[in-house]
Amino acid sequence: MEGKNYVNGAFVDGTSGDRFESRNPANFNEVLGTFPLSSEQDVNNAVSAAKAAYYGWRRLSRIKRGEYLDEFTQLLKKDREELSRLVTKECGKGIIEGRADVTEGIHMCQYVFGTVRMPHGDVIDSEIPEKDAFLRRKPKGVVAAITPWNFPFAIPLWLICPSVVEGNTVVLKPSRETACTANKIAEYAHKAGFPPGVINVVQGGCGDFLVKHPDTHVVLFVGSNDVGSEIKQIVAGFYDKMCACEMGGKNALIVLDDANLDVAVNAAIISAFKTSGQRCTSASRLIIHEKVLAEFERRFVETTKRMRIGDPLDENVFMGPVINQAATEKITRYNDLAKKEGAKMLLDGGRLTGNEYKKGYFMSPFVYRMQNNPKSRVLREEVFGPHVAIIPVKDIDEAIEVHNDTDYGLTCAVITEDFRNAKRIRDDCEYGLGYVNLPTIGAEVHLPFGGVKKSGTGLPSASTLIDVVTHRTAWTVNHAREIKMAQGLTVKF
Structure with a gap:
């Protein structure tokens, strides 16, 4: 053109x-x-x-x-x-x-x-x-x-x-x-x-x-x-x-102890990795109740490993490249920073190599577990890539506290079977777009789209x-x- x-x-x-x-x-x-x-x-x-x-x-x-x-x-x-x-x-x-x-x-x-x-x-x-x-x-x-x-x-x-x-x-x-x-x-x-x-x-x-x-x-x-x-x-x-x-945002998906884990894992995958994590609505924080942490973590990592990465014109590919060289370098810096900040590595992702990937900006998912820390940069700054933290919490009060412990407030999702818990999240979390038993992404044009705080x-x-x-x-x-x-x-x- x-x-x-x-x-x-x-x-x-x-x-x-x-x-x-x-x-x-x-x-x-x-x-x-x-x-x-x-x-x-x-x-x-x-x-x-x-x-x-x-x-x-x-x-x-x-x-x-x-x-x-x-x-x-x-x-x-x-x-x-x-x-x-x-x-x-x-x-x-x-x-x-x-x-x-x-x-x-x-x-x-x-x-x-x-x-x-x-x-x-x-x-x-x-x-x-x-x-x-x-x-x-x-x-x-x-x-x-x-x-x-x-x-x-x-x-x-x-x-x-x-x-x-x-x-x-x-x-x-x-x-x-x-x-x-x-x-x-x-x-x-x-x-x-x-x-x-x-x-x-x-x-x-x-x-x-x-x-x-x-x-x-x-x-x-x-x-x-x-x-x-x-x-x-x-x-x-x-x-x-x-x-x-x-x-932009530093969005979170909250999984409570009564969650349907099939819904939770699928919602987390979509929230974290659609558009290679390059949506302002992407969830780079997964806030998981400690009672379901082990099972969720196992299933999330296994599903992430099965994701197809490659030519985005292929109907069977889930995740294409990131946008450019600068994006790969930025994401790599945050991956390295997570390790320096003491993250427990679950999937050590990075720039993909080999014939299928050598001409594009392809990156594999980077997944880790970390306790919430107000001084952590990786838990507070927008990465804009396939970079995801799993953050354990003991109850819904801590989940809300962790969710709000960021300068951003664009999207929030909660996976729960209890309408009272959903109402607590709706009322007490800070966001512009909220979801129940859904991913953090997915805007419909007749609804408002915008956030609070830095978002x-x-x-x-x-x-x-x-x-x-x-x-x-x-x-x-x-x-x-x-x-x-x-x-x-x-x-x-």
Whole structure:
């Protein structure tokens, strides 16, 4: 793919002339595409196009804006398998996960389109019978969307769909690792006939220009805490800009003494190793009641050993590569750190070698047991890879304490047959997405997606993004022939 930026309804080269490559992490010799390394001028052009398009776009009927999105959705549905294979080749997760990524993006389009004919605002009683009061939503303006590589299709559509249907215009800055997928999103937006400037895509390392640009009104970000924290600090310097940042997690799956261990082991495997542990929702901590620890540990390790690792386009492969060389080095550092911190090794994983793996960034699972320790880095910092700690606890109180002993709070799952225990976890653990007898992964688009503490700003993505990309206005109409005021105010002079 000879990719370009998509600005003002046209595919254009970057102004710098510099380009970068997107490669297949399962075969790093395969170049999937080259793309512009965008400059500040490219960002200016995209934001200017979005700003110019905003006035006309927001004046369209909300239903008409939804019809553009419906046309976009129909085009995506026709090419679902082609898109799924592209996602899999570019980010390395298994083809089943690639299909799920694309399906989730399509679901978001369908969900948002389905809202355009639904009630949108409220009629509210006034203190004065002659008055009508209305609560209405207005779009914010130009939305900057900065997205990660691990869900290169779904997450951009999480952010784009609610934004444009509500009347905003968008500049998308995707991850450099998955530029091909973003280019495809632009192609389908173009085919769907969105007016020029409503959806724009700038490739390459230009996110800081987009965040700092005086004409972006909302910054939507999904990625690491380090980058998200920097974005929040930048946005705080503007009087007319806000941000919603989803920033990872150090998630846990809790297995209590009454758990169904078949469910527990399967949920733990999925939580820990889907997408090679490279989900913000992945569970890198398994908090296990000491009464079931030995049996759970035995079964979890045996199941992990049976997992197939290899070409993610193979339907029978459970775990593909990690995303790049930097990821392998980071995961290896944390594996070594766990040993230094006194972990009891159960599976000593690492970079895989041999003919099947020599051209990709394949790593095997690293599993260990460790008592909870507030000073431990491996139990507190996000690794983002197949690196899992099993932490024994004596009861549900300790499980809750250990769960909350982290700076993050994105996902939490509990495996239990006791609804009272499930309620304790629901009420006392700190998280944004909670699950009972399920893995920590699996978002549905009609539910909010976001966390607490370092995991997020309290302004979640997905369906509830409407509260970020619009602001509520009050509109009060007086039907009397004289002015009547609330709170007993008068008009006497």
